[in-house]
Amino acid sequence: MSPTTPRKRLSREESQAQTRARLIDTARQLFVTNGYGGTSIRDIADEAGYSQGAFYSNFASKEEVLLELLRGHMEAEAAHLSNVIDSDGRAPEQILSELESWAATLNNDADWCMLSIELQLHANRSPTFAAEYQTVWDAHRAGLGRVVGRLFAMLGRTPPAEPEELAGAFMALTHGLALQRVGGRPDPSGRLILVFLRGLIASAGLPDAAPGADAEQAGQIPPYPGG
Amino acid sequence: MSPTTPRKRLSREESQAQTRARLIDTARQLFVTNGYGGTSIRDIADEAGYSQGAFYSNFASKEEVLLELLRGHMEAEAAHLSNVIDSDGRAPEQILSELESWAATLNNDADWCMLSIELQLHANRSPTFAAEYQTVWDAHRAGLGRVVGRLFAMLGRTPPAEPEELAGAFMALTHGLALQRVGGRPDPSGRLILVFLRGLIASAGLPDAAPGADAEQAGQIPPYPGG
Amino acid sequence: MSPTTPRKRLSREESQAQTRARLIDTARQLFVTNGYGGTSIRDIADEAGYSQGAFYSNFASKEEVLLELLRGHMEAEAAHLSNVIDSDGRAPEQILSELESWAATLNNDADWCMLSIELQLHANRSPTFAAEYQTVWDAHRAGLGRVVGRLFAMLGRTPPAEPEELAGAFMALTHGLALQRVGGRPDPSGRLILVFLRGLIASAGLPDAAPGADAEQAGQIPPYPGG
Amino acid sequence: MSPTTPRKRLSREESQAQTRARLIDTARQLFVTNGYGGTSIRDIADEAGYSQGAFYSNFASKEEVLLELLRGHMEAEAAHLSNVIDSDGRAPEQILSELESWAATLNNDADWCMLSIELQLHANRSPTFAAEYQTVWDAHRAGLGRVVGRLFAMLGRTPPAEPEELAGAFMALTHGLALQRVGGRPDPSGRLILVFLRGLIASAGLPDAAPGADAEQAGQIPPYPGG
């Protein structure tokens, strides 16, 4: 609008970016709703209001949109995590409340979860995709693992399994619960995730104090031995 | 049945049953490997050694095999549970060891889990299928919920959420972990499930005794209030 | 019709064979007219009066029809040759008249030639096809080479190049002339082929008698040295 | 053109010419390798290092590049022929050695031959193209025919068919042999063409002397009667 940056100049690049963005967004919605295999390129193009050729002007193949979504997924998750990770010097309560709000988000985030499941399923089938996927996944798991580790450290407790494994398990729980969602029933995902988190903390040993106390309460199940 | 042709009669029925059984079994394997959408009826028929027509002599549609698998799934799960449920008068340790062995099975049971995921995904998409699926699912969740409830009762503890919800969460965890399986990496599913179970028990309140003890250890997270 | 071979029995197999034959025949016509690349499976199916699926019930791929045509081509050519080859003890004039009639056929055989060119072109591009093609081609060239060799032997002359090479050259000439055909202009193929054949015979040396006589007449061009 | 910018002006035109030339050259290579139908405009543009738009800035359609190639083909062939034709007063041996060296060229000229075949095939299919093609073809055939006629005249012989027809036949032979080329096998094209040429000369009648001598040797095949 200003004299130095007239609107018309950017119009072309912008319109290209818009096309691409609309296709990506439509693809995400359809993948979530109908699955990757259940979504055709014609569906995506039609729904986005373009021709099939427009799709192929922007992506080399159907799988490449999925990769694009994967990248977006990764960035969103990373941004999410950085909020929690950068909380140096905060009290445990603050981290917990961060996690709590994160868990609450999940209730409204069914789409992301379903997309994540589609990504995982496709990775199980396409070796090409699997390689790219694993990188993103491992990075995310490591990031969430660091948050988990930090939380236990702040509480002065030994986590009952490798923090990364626990991170993976929480993601598994999240995805599995997303899969159980049925229209019309309330979704207890966020609440249940916190219940499990509280459980882990409760069963975590105090490194120096008597570590067996909790285990005793938990019956005959021995605590996680190593860090 | 008649004395002159006792075998033939049976053999014909048997051969039909065999055809059907082989088709179902082949379908299960292929659905697990390639997904429901990624498996064609020709694939199933070819792999089972029959014609496509044979498939349609046994099933009205592709979805009907999935229903058949669902029924088999249900039966298998129910049988599994009844081992644990019928253990009236057993000590908590015994139930826990049952659960432990069940968790161990999961490591080798990736196929059932993947099938379960396929069923869930398809239920999300096909209303016809969803109704049938929900019945089975609810029954199974209720059954596992009863086991969970009984376990907590035996331990004299209040579960930190509705036993049925906890049951659903464990199934979610199991499925989510199955999805994360990557060829070549060890699968920690069984171990992690037990870690989470121990956590729940550790964080469960002793109904009459001082209920805050665990919560105190777990920091500022209040325990699950109601049963 | 007879009681032992009722018509109805064969009806199914026959109708299948008919479908296949019609598709092959339509494919040949279209390949000749529009080329292999210029002919779509939809074209073939539509023109033959079937669905595209019917095509794929009969052939695994587009290339496979071409292979089928190749086989037919081979058989027709072989049959053609056996007429000439089996003429043991015939006089040279008879062989020549056979060849003359064969050359005459070519005028009406533009289709076979164009098909042959399509086959050769496709062999240049598809390694899969090339292997199958080369076998057929070599066999046919060897067969025609034997006819050529026998002809020169009967005339008591030494051929001016390896009979197989000469055979290849005559086929090349035939194909090249077919390519030159233009609607509306008379086609001199058959006549020209015979002109060239006469030339070869005229320039062939008499093995024992003065072999240089012809060469002398032909100017400074030395005759083909080896047999 | 102006003294201040003599280079720039020219360089722009030159660069346009260069773009065009590169596109034409790339098109030729790809048509030879993959055929006209098997080559896309994107292939040409990409391989030449330009955009598809650049192609359409230089050619109105895909067929127009083919026409351009046809013109270049014609010029190259005409240049080739003028070497031979302008040799007034040379001895027959010289003409023959010219032809011999031309035939030798063919061995390395598979590309031109394949292009020629593509042109002929396309002319058979596109009426637009056919008209243009026929002009070029007829001119070239007439030119080569004149060379052939002159050769026979110098040898004092009557050609066994119209010189133009013989010219066409030699081109047919050349193209047909090019089509037979298989990677890894030696190419006998040049040698065989000379063998056929020698044959024609050997079978050509001496106009005034006893014309039947050769024919007698060639068995019962009567010589070409008319000029």
Add this chain to the structure above:
DNA sequence: TATGAATGAGTATTCATTCAT
């Protein structure tokens, strides 16, 4: 002139399903 995103028709191939045998 040159760009390359976008179009719309077309490509080979696959699929769930039907039906005469």
Add this chain to the structure above:
DNA sequence: AATGAATGAATACTCATTCAT
């Protein structure tokens, strides 16, 4: 019950060409 040829619609992807920039 079992066969498998045939259907018709769908699938991922390609192509010559257009057009705003």
